[in-house]
Each structure stands twice: as structure tokens, then as C-alpha cells.
Amino acid sequence: MRTRNNQGTRRQAFTLIEVLVVMAITAILLGLILGPLMQGFNLTQRAQVQVQAQSTARSVLEHVERDLANAVYVFDNSNRPLNLWVRDGAGAPMISRLDYALVDYVPPAYANDQNPGYTGSIDPTTGLPSDRSTLALPVAPGRIIVRCWLGLKDNATVGAGSASGRPAKPYFNFFDDPRGASYEQHNPVILYQATVSPYTPVGQVDTRLFNMGRFGSLSAALADPNFYYDNDQASGGMPGWKDWNNDGRVNYSENWRAVARALVPTDKADMVVATRDRNKKPVFDTDPATGVVTMRLNTLARFQPTYVGNDPGAPSAVSDAANEQPYGLAPSTSVESYGHWAWPYRVYVYRSALNAAVLSYFTWSGSGNVRYVEFDTASGAITNGGGAGDDTGFNPLNPTNLPMSPVAGRFLMVSVDERRGAVGFAFPHWITQSGRQEPTVLSPAAVNAEFDYARNQATGQLSAIRYASLQVASDENPTGVTPALNPSDANPVLSRIPDARIVPGSETVTGPDQRPGPNYGRPIAYTRVARRQDPKSLGLNEYMINYGDVSNANLAITDPDARIQAMRRAVQRVGTILFNSQEDAAGSINSLPVQYVDNSGVIRDAADITVTFQVQNNRSSDVVKADYLTRQLMTFALGVRLYEKNSGQPQQVSLTQKVRVRNLQR
Numbered sequence: 001m002r003t004r005n006n007q008g009t010r011r012q013a014f015t016l017i018e019v020l021v022v023m024a025i026t027a028i029l030l031g032l033i034l035g036p037l038m039q040g041f042n043l044t045q046r047a048q049v050q051v052q053a054q055s056t057a058r059s060v061l062e063h064v065e066r067d068l069a070n071a072v073y074v075f076d077n078s079n080r081p082l083n084l085w086v087r088d089g090a091g092a093p094m095i096s097r098l099d100y101a102l103v104d105y106v107p108p109a110y111a112n113d114q115n116p117g118y119t120g121s122i123d124p125t126t127g128l129p130s131d132r133s134t135l136a137l138p139v140a141p142g143r144i145i146v147r148c149w150l151g152l153k154d155n156a157t158v159g160a161g162s163a164s165g166r167p168a169k170p171y172f173n174f175f176d177d178p179r180g181a182s183y184e185q186h187n188p189v190i191l192y193q194a195t196v197s198p199y200t201p202v203g204q205v206d207t208r209l210f211n212m213g214r215f216g217s218l219s220a221a222l223a224d225p226n227f228y229y230d231n232d233q234a235s236g237g238m239p240g241w242k243d244w245n246n247d248g249r250v251n252y253s254e255n256w257r258a259v260a261r262a263l264v265p266t267d268k269a270d271m272v273v274a275t276r277d278r279n280k281k282p283v284f285d286t287d288p289a290t291g292v293v294t295m296r297l298n299t300l301a302r303f304q305p306t307y308v309g310n311d312p313g314a315p316s317a318v319s320d321a322a323n324e325q326p327y328g329l330a331p332s333t334s335v336e337s338y339g340h341w342a343w344p345y346r347v348y349v350y351r352s353a354l355n356a357a358v359l360s361y362f363t364w365s366g367s368g369n370v371r372y373v374e375f376d377t378a379s380g381a382i383t384n385g386g387g388a389g390d391d392t393g394f395n396p397l398n399p400t401n402l403p404m405s406p407v408a409g410r411f412l413m414v415s416v417d418e419r420r421g422a423v424g425f426a427f428p429h430w431i432t433q434s435g436r437q438e439p440t441v442l443s444p445a446a447v448n449a450e451f452d453y454a455r456n457q458a459t460g461q462l463s464a465i466r467y468a469s470l471q472v473a474s475d476e477n478p479t480g481v482t483p484a485l486n487p488s489d490a491n492p493v494l495s496r497i498p499d500a501r502i503v504p505g506s507e508t509v510t511g512p513d514q515r516p517g518p519n520y521g522r523p524i525a526y527t528r529v530a531r532r533q534d535p536k537s538l539g540l541n542e543y544m545i546n547y548g549d550v551s552n553a554n555l556a557i558t559d560p561d562a563r564i565q566a567m568r569r570a571v572q573r574v575g576t577i578l579f580n581s582q583e584d585a586a587g588s589i590n591s592l593p594v595q596y597v598d599n600s601g602v603i604r605d606a607a608d609i610t611v612t613f614q615v616q617n618n619r620s621s622d623v624v625k626a627d628y629l630t631r632q633l634m635t636f637a638l639g640v641r642l643y644e645k646n647s648g649q650p651q652q653v654s655l656t657q658k659v660r661v662r663n664l665q666r
Contacts, residue, residue: 046644046647046649046651049268049642049643049644049651050651050653052265052268052642052651053640053641053642053651053652053653054653056263056264056265056269056640056642056653057638057639057640057653057654057655058655060191060263060264060638060640061636061638061655061657063263064148064193064263064303064636064638064659065636065657065659067105067107067146068103068105068634068636068659068661069659069660069661069662070107070108070662070663071105071106071107071108071146071661071663071664072106072107072108072139072140072141072142072663072664072665073105073106073141073664074103074104074105074106074340074631074634074661074664075103075104075105075222076305076342076343076631077100077102077103077104077303077304077305077342078100078304078305078342078343078344078629079343080102080223080225081097081098081099081101081225082097082098082101082102082149082150082151082225082228083095083096083097083098083225083226083228083229084096084097084098084101084150084152084171084189084272084297085152085166085167085170085171085229086170086171086274086282086295086297087170087171087172088284088293088295089281089282089284093166093167093170094170094293094294094295095294096294096295096297097225097294098150098272098297098299099299099302100299100302100303100304101149101150101299101301101302101303102147102148102149102150102303103147103148103149103303103634104145104146104147104222105145105146106141106142106144106145106146107142107144107146108135108136108139108140108141108142108663109135109136109139109140109141109142109143110129110132110133110134110135110136110142111132111133111134111135111136112128112129112132112133124238124239125194125195125196125238125239125259126144126195126196126197127197127200127201128143128144128197139663143197143199144195144196144197144198145195145196145197145198145222146193146194146195147193147194147195147196148191148192148193148263148301148303149191149192149228150189150190150191150192150271150272150299150301151189151190151192151228151260152167152169152170152171152187152188152189152190152228152229153187153188153189153190153266154167154168154169154187154244155167155228155229155244155253155256155257156168156169156244156245156253156254157229157231157244157245157251157253158231158245165226165229165230165231165232166229167187167229168245169185169187170187171187171188171189171272172185172186172187173186173188173270173274174186174648175270175643175648175649175650176270176273176274176276176280177276177280177281177282188269188270188271188272189270189271189272190262190263190264190266190269190271191262191263191264191269191271191301192260192261192262192263193260193261193263194256194259194260194261195259196209196259198210198218198222205218205221207234207235208234208235208236208237208238208250208252208255209234209238209252209255209256209259210222210252211224211227211230211232211234211252213232214230214232227252227253227256228253228256228257229253230251230252230253231245231247231251231252231253231254232251232252233249233250233251234250234251234252234254234255235250236250237250237254237255237258238255238258238259239258240258240259241254241255241258242254242257242258244257264640264642265642267645268642268643268644268645269640269641269642269643270641270643270650271299271300271301271639271640271641272297272298272299272300273297273298273300273641274295274296274297274298275296275297275298282295282296283295283296284296300638300639300640300641300652300654301636301637301638301639302635302636302637303634303636304629304634304635304636304637305341305342305629305630305631305633305634305635306338306629306630306633306634306635306658307627307628307629308336308337308338308626308627308628308629308630308633309627310625310627311336311337311338311625311626311627311628312623312624312625313334313335313336313423313624313625313626314334314335314336315331315333315334315624316331316332316333316334316335316422329504329620330425330501330616330618330619330620330622331425331618331620332424332425332426332503332506332614332616333422333423333424333425333426334422334423334424334425334624335420335421335422335423336421336422336423336626336628337421338421338628338630338632338633339418339419339420339421339422339630339632339664339666340418340419340421340630340631340632340661340664340666341416341418341419341421341628341629341630341631342418342628342629342630342631343366343629344365344366344629345365345366345416345418345626345627345628345629346363346364346365346366346626346627346628347363347364347365347414347416347423347624347625347626348361348362348363348624348625348626348627349361349362349363349412349414349423349618349622349623349624350622350623350624350625351409351412351619351621351622354623356377357376357377357378358374358375358376358377358383359373359374359375359377360372360373360374360375361373361375362392362412362414364396364414364416366416367397368391368395369391369392369393369394369395370391370392370394370395370396370412370413370414371391371392372384372391372392372410372411372412392406392410392411392412393406393411394406394411394412394413394414396413396414396415396416399413399415399427399431400430400431402431402432402496402497404496406496406497406498407498408498408499409498409499411497411498411617412425412617412618413425413427413497413615413616413617413618414618415427419666420666421628421630421632421666423624423626425616425617425618426503426506426614426615426616427614427615427616428612428614429470429611429612429613429614429615431615432494432496432497432615439510439610439611439612440470440610440611440612440613441608441609441610442468442577442608442609442610442611443468443608443609444511444512444592444593444594444606444607444608444609445592445594446468447466447467447468447579447592447609448466448591448592448594450465450466450467450567451464451465451466451581451591452464453563453567454564454567455583457561457564464581465535465571465578465581466535466578466579466580466581466590466591466592467535467567467570467571467576467577467578467579468576468577468579468609469570469573469575469576469577470494470502470574470575470576470577470611470613471494471495471570471573471574471575471576494573494574494575494615495573497615497617498617499617499618499619500574500575500615500616500617501547501548501549501574501615501616501617502545502546502547502548502574502575502613502614502615502616503547503613503614503615503616504547506613506614507528507545507611507612507613507614508525508611508612508613509525509526509528509543509545509577509609509610509611510523510524510525510526510607510609510610510611511523511524511526511541511543511579511592511607511608511609511610512524512592512593512594512596512606512607512608512609513541513593513607514540514541514580514589514590514592514593515540515541516589520593520596521593521594521595521596521604521606521607522596522606522607523607523610524541526541526542526543527541527542527543528542528543528544528545529542529543529544530544531544531545531546531547531550531578535578535579535580535581536581536582538578538579538580538581538582539580540580540590542579542580543577543578543579544577544578545575545576545577545578546572546573546574546575546576546577547574548574549572549573549574550572575613577609577611579592592606592609593606593607594606631661631664632660632661632664632666633658633659633660633661634658634659634661635656635657635658635659636656636657636658636659637654637655637656638654638655638656638657639652639653639654639655640652640653640654
């Protein structure tokens with residue numbers, strides 16, 4: 001018999017349909033609630049990665065900028081690419097090159113670095129004091145090198161032998177191309193920094209880091225593009241060394257990994273981006289000249305010298321009253337805005353006005369000969385100097401190889417001092433003597449003979465002058481007299497260089513002592529007197545010199561005697577040295593000594609006249625400009641690319657800063 005209570009209990013239960021409906025509604029509500037919640041979590045994680053990327057980029061930029069700005073020396077990395085091991089289209093390991101992905105610089109020395117009696121804690125990585133304090137003044141180079149570079153996160157190499165120097169896991173980004181690979185193959189590129197001492201305390205190269213057995217010199221070992229993957233055996237392990245490839249020996253790559261410090265998060269970052277096609281496959285390029293295949297990569301950290309274009313040089317001097325230059329001074333040096341040039345660079349010396357319809361200029365790019373060019377601004381075409389053979393024949397790297405007959409106005413001697421950032425026009429005198437690095441030797445007897453010949457002319461109207469010429473040319477050397485260079489040098493010298501002039505103040509003149517006494521006839525330095533004075537006013541051991549060609553109405557060439565005309569022309573030419581031209585008299589000998597008696601009473605030949613000088617052939621109207629890369633102003637371009645692991649989406653921040661390296665000495 002059914003009671004009311006039993007009936008009430010049954011009415012309180014849920015049917016199966018009701019339960020299913022409730023479950024469906026609950027699932028819908030949970031989806032509506034948890035979907036945005038999970039999306040919010042993902043957005044939060046992505047935002048955290050973005051914030052981390054921004055923070056990392058600012059921190060790394062400030063760190064590297066500070067170090068570079070304080071550096072005393074920055075190595076030229078313009079021709080030092082780094083190896084990055086990647087997989088080719090078939091999956092085999094291959095090398096791609098990263099440009100400007102490495103920079104080495106020397107920081108300034110600190111006080112404790114120079115204290116040989118230091119007893120505090122020592123940094124085991126560098127062997128220097130750990131509590132390095134204030135800078136050592138004046139600022140001087142330290143004994144360590146700081147290296148920043150891009151390298152694989154896992155640089156463990158395969159075994160030695162034919163595969164030596166190759167990492168076991170080449171570059172692979174799982175997030176950019178996850179197909180056909182597992183996350184275990186993920187091996188991105190990381191930005192590292194290491195502070196190392198290239199020398200041991202006893203002054204030897206540290207062969208734990210630098211492979212002297214393969215390269216032979218420290219400079220070559222520093223430029224090794226594969227240093228981070230070199231598994232040759234090192235001389236010992238650095239502090240923190242681990243045998244990452246389990247070969248039972250210490251490798252150079254393992255030592256570098258021990259001293260390296262990552263500047264970006266190693267679990268999220270990748271500092272290169274591979275260019276990919278529409279199927280997300282990496283793009284490879286083939287060099288048409290060499291046939292070398294490389295993966296097309298974009299580096300996110302570049303340490304690059306800054307390009308400066310069309311930089312006008314400032315002349316070293318526009319006047320030189322101290323050295324008495326009355327003929328219109330052409331500067332011997334033009335200094336650009338920055339020094340410490342890196343290759344490539346190009347120097348232009350404009351001979352024409354910059355607004356001329358046809359620009360004529362000289363150019364040099366650090367190798368080969370100086371080239372003369374004419375450029376038509378209307379047509380935009382080079383009308384002269386376009387061919388490989390259209391150069392002046394002058395090579396600044398081999399200045400002694402002078403052309404025999406250079407064309408006036410189209411020949412320029414120019415050189416570049418990359419460290420100072422200076423374009424120079426002054427060359428030592430010995431380039432005119434077939435490269436013999438020795439003084440120019442002149443004959444005192446020949447100087448006296450010239451004076452005597454002129455004085456003894458029948459006209460009696462000639463003002464005789466004692467002189468010697470640094471020119472060697474037939475029309476300036478009277479027959480039978482050689483007041484000039486070594487007889488063994490038969491080539492013309494100053495007369496061989498168009499527009500030649502001597503750099504004011506660069507000459508040194510040594511001759512026989514004219515003063516009576518124990519040093520008479522022996523070598524002594526002569527004193528220069530301003531050229532504008534009368535040679536008759538010169539005293540003993542004094543001289544005048546023509547820095548350039550002069551025009552003097554008092555020395556007009558009118559004498560019918562050909563030899564006298566040649567002598568007068570020589571006196572007006574560049575490189576003529578004038579000596580005391582007073583007549584000899586009782587108690588006053590003004591001729592140059594030819595002989596002297598030594599302390600033993602033996603008659604000896606007096607000292608020759610020896611001259612050293614610098615020569616230049618630029619003009620005061622020349623305009624100097626240059627295009628170059630300078631390490632004095634480094635461009636640090638940094639892109640930090642971090643991946644959010646769950647979604648695999650990258651967050652990238654890019655910053656660029658030009659860093660003025662303040663302590664580089666020019």
C-alpha cells in the first residue's frame with residue numbers, strides 16, 4: 001500500500017533528462033566563463049613576455065653602451081664574420097656567416113689592476129682583482145678584453161676528427177618551424193659576453209681560450225670565426241668548465257662556454273631571424289662568384305662602426321708663419337671628423353671647384369693606385385678615369401714606386417692614417433731616391449765651385465750665391481758640377497713630381513762646421529733663416545731653403561752664359577738650399593769647409609751636407625672629403641626577440657644607439 005510520504009519522496013528526485021539538461025547548461029556556462037579566463041591568462045603571459053623583452057632590451061643596451069663608451073680600444077670587426085652552423089635544405093650541417101655579430105674592446109685599466117702587491121680576491125676568469133675600483137688616471141688600456149658575440153645556446157660539439165669544430169645541434173628554432181622536429185632540437189642563438197685576459201700572469205698567451213697551435217698568433221686567434229665551436233684540445237680548463245660533449249678532454253669551445261655570460265633569457269630568446277618562404281622553409285642564397293650557399297639570416301644584435309659620408313676634412317694649417325712659407329701654403333694633412341676607420345673607406349681630393357660643370361678629383365680606397373677622375377655633372381657620366389688603367393700610377397702603400405713621367409695636374413701623392421682619421425700629403429724625402437732610407441748627400445766642394453764660377457764671370461755684374469739643389473735635372477745642373485744628390489741616383493727627383501714643394505719645417509740640414517775651432521769641418525746642424533732675406537746676410541752655419549718655386553726679379557735669366565742661366569734657374573726652384581754667400585776675406589772664411597786637420601795633424605775631408613725633408617704636391621685649393629666607417633662612433637642595433645612558449649608567438653623590441661667611444665686616442 002503506497003503512503004503519502006513515499007509519494008512525496010519520489011516527487012523530489014530528478015529525472016535523467018533533467019540531469020542532462022543541467023549538465024549541458026553547466027558546460028555552456030563553464031565555456032563562457034573559462035574561455036575568456038584562459039584567453040586572459042594567455043594574454044597576461046604574452047604581456048609578461050613583452051614586458052620582459054622591453055626590460056631586457058633596455059638593460060642590454062645600457063650595459064653595452066656604457067662599456068663601449070668607456071673603451072680605450074675597439075677592434076675592427078668590419079671584416080670579421082662569425083660562423084653560425086645551420087642545416088641546409090637536406091638537413092645536413094652547413095656554415096652561414098653573421099656580419100657584425102662580434103665586437104672586442106679593451107676597457108680602461110683600474111687602480112688595483114696595476115698593483116703587483118694586491119692581496120685581495122682574484123677573479124678566476126681574468127686573473128684580475130675582483131674589487132676593481134676607480135679608473136687609473138690618466139686613462140690607459142687595461143689588461144683584459146671584453147667580447148660580445150652571437151652564439152648557439154648549446155655549442156656542444158661532435159667528436160674530434162673530420163667533424164671537428166661543428167656543434168652537435170645546429171641552429172634550429174622550434175617555434176618558427178616546428179614541423180618535422182621536436183622541441184629537443186630547439187637551439188636558438190643567444191647574445192653572450194665574456195671578460196677574459198688574453199695573457200697569463202707570466203706574459204704568455206692564454207692557450208685555454210686562444211688556439212695558438214692552429215693560428216700561431218694572438219691576432220689571428222682573436223679573428224677566428226669558429227672560436228665558439230672549436231673542439232681542439234685546450235691547455236687546461238677554465239673555472240666552471242664542463243665536458244659538454246663527453247670526449248674526455250678540455251675543448252676551446254667548452255672553455256668559452258664556461259666564461260660566457262648570457263645577456264638575454266636563454267629559455268625564450270633567439271637573436272637571429274631566418275628569412276622563410278610561404279611554406280615556412282628557410283631561404284638560401286648562392287654567391288654567384290664563389291658558389292657558396294648560405295642561409296639568409298637577419299641578426300638582431302649588430303655591433304657596427306658608424307658610416308660617415310661626404311665628410312669634409314679640416315686642413316691641419318692654413319698658414320705657417322713660424323716656418324716662413326711665403327708662397328701660398330698647402331696643408332700637409334687634412335683631418336676628418338672621426339678617426340679609427342674601418343674598411344671600406346674612400347677618400348676624395350677635389351682639384352676643381354665643387355660647383356664646376358666637370359668635377360676633377362683624385363680618389364683612393366685603401367688599396368691600389370690613386371685614381372684621377374673627371375665627372376660630367378650634366379650627363380652624370382665619368383668622362384675620364386673610368387677604366388682600371390686610368391690611375392695616376394702612385395700607390396700610397398708603395399710610395400717609392402713613382403711613375404717616371406706623371407702628368408701635371410693629374411698626379412697626387414696622398415695617404416691615409418686610419419687611426420687618426422687623417423688624409424696626409426707629406427711623404428719622406430727618400431721616396432724620391434728609389435726608397436733608400438738615407439739622407440740626401442750634397443757636396444760642399446761643389447757648392448763652393450758654383451760660387452767661384454759665378455764670381456769669376458767677366459761681366460762682373462753677377463751676384464754669386466752659394467747654393468745646392470735637391471733637384472736632379474739636366475737643365476739645372478751645370479756641366480761638370482754636381483751640387484746635388486748621390487751620383488748613383490740618375491733619376492730626376494723633385495723635378496719628377498708635378499707641383500712638388502717641401503713641407504715647411506720638415507727639413508733638417510747638417511753640414512761641416514764653418515766656425516773656426518776644434519769642431520771646424522765636422523758635422524753640425526745648420527740653422528734656418530727666412531728665405532726673404534738676402535743670402536749675403538747669412539752667417540756661419542746658417543741656410544735658407546725654397547719650400548716651393550719662387551719668382552724673383554733680381555734673379556731674372558738674362559745672362560748669355562748657358563751655365564749661368566741654369567744656375568739662376570736652379571736658385572729659383574723648389575728644394576734649393578742657400579748658404580753663406582759673402583766673399584772670403586782675411587780673418588773671415590765664408591766658404592764651406594772642404595778639409596780640416598784632425599787632432600793628430602792628419603788632413604781629412606770635411607763632412608758632407610746631409611738633408612732630410614718631406615715632400616708634398618697637393619694644392620692649397622684642393623678640397624678633401626671622405627666616406628668611411630668609424631669605430632670612434634659605434635652603432636649598436638639591438639633587437640630582443642622572446643617567444644611565449646605556450647603560443648609560440650614572438651615578442652620583439654628593437655633599439656638602436658650610436659655610442660661615442662670617448663677614450664680612443666687619435
